[in-house]
Amino acid sequence: xxxxxxxxxxxxxxxxxxxxxxxxxxxxxxxxxxxxxxxxxxxxxxxxxxxxxxxxxxxxxxxxxxxxxxxxxxxxxxxxxxxxxxxxxxxxxxxxxxxxxxxxxxxxxxxx
Amino acid sequence: xxxxxxxxxxxxxxxxxxxxxxxxxxxxxxxxxxxxxxxxxxxxxxxxxxxxxxxxxxxxxxxxxxxxxxxxxxxxxxxxxxxxxxxxxxxxxxxxxxxxxxxxxxxxxxxxx
Numbered sequence: 589x590x591x592x593x594x595x596x597x598x599x600x601x602x603x604x605x606x607x608x609x610x611x612x613x614x615x616x617x618x619x620x621x622x623x624x625x626x627x628x629x630x631x632x633x634x635x636x637x638x639x640x641x642x643x644x645x646x647x648x649x650x651x652x653x654x655x656x657x658x659x660x661x662x663x664x665x666x667x668x669x670x671x672x673x674x675x676x677x678x679x680x681x682x683x684x685x686x687x688x689x690x691x692x693x694x695x696x697x698x699x700x
Numbered sequence: 701x702x703x704x705x706x707x708x709x710x711x712x713x714x715x716x717x718x719x720x721x722x723x724x725x726x727x728x729x730x731x732x733x734x735x736x737x738x739x740x741x742x743x744x745x746x747x748x749x750x751x752x753x754x755x756x757x758x759x760x761x762x763x764x765x766x767x768x769x770x771x772x773x774x775x776x777x778x779x780x781x782x783x784x785x786x787x788x789x790x791x792x793x794x795x796x797x798x799x800x801x802x803x804x805x806x807x808x809x810x811x812x813x
Contacts, residue, residue: 592742622801631704631791631804632743677742686756686798688733690742 591615592680594691602699607665609694611678614659618680618689623652623663626675626693635676636663668698704805705790712749712811715784721777721808733795733802734767734777736788743791749775751799763812779810787812 593612601607609623619640624632627696638652638661646653651664667673675693705724725732734746745759749769760766763792764782769775777786779786793802 592744594742620799622730624804629806634801634803636802646728686748686750687719687745687759688802689744689745690735692740692742 590692591618592678592689592691594676594678594694596694597692598697601668602697602698603670603685604655604667606673607663607668607696607698609663609665609676609678609696611661611663611691612659613661613680613689615680615682615689616659617682617685619683620681621652621654621661622679623650624677624679624690625672626677630675665696670697670700672696673698704794704803706772706790706805706808708808709806710811711810712813713782714813717782718778718780719782720809721766721779721790721792721810722796723775723777723792723805725773725775726803727773727794729794729796729803730772730801731795731798731800731805732769732775733793735780735793737749737807738788746777746790782810782812786810788807793809 622637623635626632654661677693679688679690707722730751732749735743748756764780767777789807791807793804795802
């Protein structure tokens with residue numbers, strides 16, 4: 589049973605435009621969310637996180653939005669750059685829990 | 701190096717053999733996680749170590765899987781009597797504590813023939 593879902597396996601965006609990656613979750617007890625970026629043959633790299641007490645967190649070109657009522661989070665990358673081309677995973681964890689639940693990833697291609 | 705180191709990077713073995721995968725976390729990181737990623741799937745949690753506390757083994761898929769962490773640092777994941785469905789990339793991650801983002805190694809790609 590997939591508790592964290594990324595329903596778009598792939599996304600293509602023109603360089604300079606905004607990339608929006610989406611993630612849905614089912615467990616209302618999740619209170620800590622993260623986005624990771626992964627290049628082939630490498631481990632995931634942490635990008636940005638958000639706790640459930642906030643609805644937005646920004647770090648440079650990356651912004652994560654959390655909609656708790658909809659159990660939805662999104663990652664915005666603006667402006668998108670060719671080096672952003674990678675697989676993006678969202679992850680979530682419940683209060684007091686140790687286990688992080690990961691989505692299946694979205695492959696982003698930024699076209700020069 | 702400054703990052704999480706995993707060895708071997710690739711392992712090919714015959715069905716029924718035992719394998720050991722190693723993880724060297726970042727120095728000073730008290731939390732250590734093992735995950736596996738099967739083809740086309742997300743990361744599946746296996747086990748979590750925090751300092752000297754008893755590990756959270758709730759993600760281990762069967763009793764053929766075990767892990768230990770010696771001296772609060774290096775960890776080994778052991779799979780006994782390997783099966784073809786064990787073929788996956790096994791990833792290790794560490795963090796300063798459970799509330800900090802995890803830093804991942806590059807993984808061990810395990811192939812069972």
